[in-house]
Amino acid sequence: MTRNKWILLALIAVAVVAFFVTGANEAFTLDAIKAQQAQFQQWFHEDPWTVAGGFFAVYILMAALSLPGAGLLTLLAGALFGFWIGLVLVSFASSLGATLAAVIARTLLRETLETRFSRQLARINGGIEREGAFYLFTLRLIPIFPFFVINLVVGLTRMRLSTFYWVSQLGMLPGTMVFVNAGRELGELESLAGILSPGLILSFVLIGLFPWIAKAVVAVLKRRRLADEYQRPSRFDRDIVVIGAGSAGLVASYIAAAVKAKVTLVERHRMGGDCLNTGCVPSKALIRAARAAEDIRRAPSYGVSAGEPSVDFAAVMGHVHGAIAEVEPHDSPERYRGLGVDVVEGEARLLDPWRVQVGEQVLTTRHVIIASGARPRVPPLPGIEDIEVLTSDNLWELKALPKRLVVLGGGPIGSELGQSFARLGSQVTLVEMGPQLLPREDEDVAREAAQGLEASGVTLCLSTRALKVVAGDGDLHRLEIEVNEAGETRIEQLEFDQLLVAVGRQANVEGLGLEELGVGTRDNGTLDVDGGLQSVLPNVWACGDVVGPFQLTHASAHQAWHATVNALFGEFKRFNVSYRALPAVTFCDPEVARVGLNEREAKEQKVPFEVTRYSLSELDRAIAEGDTTGFVKVLTVPGKDRILGATIVGAGAGEMLAEFTLAMTRGIGLNKLLGTIHPYPTHSEAVKAAAGVWKNANKPERVLGYLERYFNWRRGGGDDADSSSQPVTGDRAGASPERHEASSLSSAQSND
Structure with missing residues (x-):
């Protein structure tokens, strides 16, 4: 950051601190404004230009620094100056202040925030690129975000400041009119009975209805803009x-x-x-x-x-x-x-x-x-046009089992089909450019999936890039690859009869x-x-x-x-799509099922989380069936049982995931899952067991200490705990008491 930027940042910081230290923020309350209303009006009558100019400057400063109180200042403008003068003052002051706020954000923060919050800014930038000034106008008319947020965020975009100013002036005008009128009505209030005056009631009704009215206006404007460009039918089939x-x-x-x-x-x-x-x-x-x-x-x-x-x-x-x-x-x-x-x-x-x-x-x-x-999607590999490539579209027309099959891509499709063909008897080699299978999943999840594929006979070539296809005279072809191991690369060739491409869609x-x-x-x-x-x-x-x-x-x-x-x-109510509780299953063996965030995504999004893990090697049903591979991993809000995401690896993972998906969709926490009776012995008990592991890690130690003393006293002992009590150790330390009679105890505990 340059010296001038540091100076500007210091001045802004001093102004913000002074606003709160001097108690100016307490002056911008409705009670304080009503108490001083008569004095303000007297000053205005004595020196209207100074008072109006001072108000104008204060409003610009508060809007530029994104300080709280702009809404009350808008009401105050109506109470002090009346509707028309108040409207002019607030309309121009708010637009100028918003533009200054955009300039400050653009000067101090754009480079940093564009890098750090690129995903969050993508939607705003996309909207502006798509619709330009009209997009900002809709944000102003229907404030999806508070106005100060729009000032800062749009300031980070590449919109011209002149465009930002006039669109803000126009877009904020209807809302400004409603609030200034409400302030005028409040300013004329002389008794409590006046609260029921039709004018004041109408003003607050307009404040409540304004977003709906504005939304309808925007819809009409969009349709009008379309109708101007295309000939709209008079009726529709x-x-x-x-x-x-x-x-x-x-x-x-x-x-x-x-x-x-x-x-x-x-x-x-x-x-x-x-x-x-x-x-x-x-x-x-x-x-x-x-x-x-x-x-x-x-x-x-x-x-x-x-x-x-x-x-x-x-x-x-x-x-x-x-x-x-x-x-x-x-x-x-x-x-x-x-x-x-x-x-x-x-x-x-x-x-x-x-x-x-x-x-x-x-x-x-x-x-x-x-x-x-x-x-x-078929990648533009040199030579690939010389052979008939298999994809998930034409694969199902195969008449004979490929003897040597090379699979390009280690995502869900490549993993599922590669393992299946290996189990049916093909010699399968899977080539993945990244360092792990299933690139969207956590490393421990990908590792279990990779071991499952290798156990089925699939040869994995990870951190490997396909370079070109060399077509043979008959059915035998070669794929040239670049293998990266321990920072060193080497060129190899893989022979194949069929090449299955699964690198995306x-x-x-x-x-x-x-x-x-x-x-x-x-x-x-x-x-x-x-x-x-x-x-x-x-x-x-x-x-x-x-x-x-x-x-x-x-x-x-x-x-x-x-x-x-x-x-x-949509004219009445619109719904945005939420993917927070969207489940996904990769049907390889072991299955990989997930809903919500995993550890990788939580870290990328800087979401605080606590991890609870339960190994299927402790599940009685899995032991009985001899299929103990895998685990349940749950991410929760630290110190709370609210589920942020769950990943299950193992047999039947996709079926077990439904309980976590329901819990996330309906706001059910791990305590409720622990308190739900699950039939024994079933795979679904792993869900309850994972909840039990969480409960054990978050048990109220102080309360349990008091209970230990209480029971010791009831047995006739002293204040000291029974010397025979020992902490749980070994492989099952921290596991849920999820076996037989202990299950009812955990259920009662969770219902408490």
């Missing part, structure tokens, strides 16, 4: 057109039809999208077949011998396609037409915000929901006409929408994989509810 019949589109159209809206669902390929045809359903069917083969291999550990399993890959794929066929009617056009949805097959393209062309047909609609999904945004209408995309290629899933066009919404950030079937359904409800009823 439909309430909603949904583009894409994957999980997001199906849920959106179902909800719209359920509330009797007229909805058209457009799909260019197959109903059900990736989940039914190429994702969830076929992959889980394959995983089940692979697990059956692994169960046969493990059978001797239970005293059952069946020999090495014989895998008929054609029959395995028959099982996969049979599962798809059995689920398919749930997502069929016939079913959705029966629910009241108009299902249309074809390519959809937006001609303008209200017209969607499908083939030769043009549909007019009040709202459009984009649910076009995503597709596997790319949003389907092309060909929809969105770019021509100004609907932009983020850096990762997903559509740019706000927290309510609304695009820059107020009647165009998006949900599912085309939006992200979580490309999961249940995340798509969760978003679809918000997009549909906001589209149909």
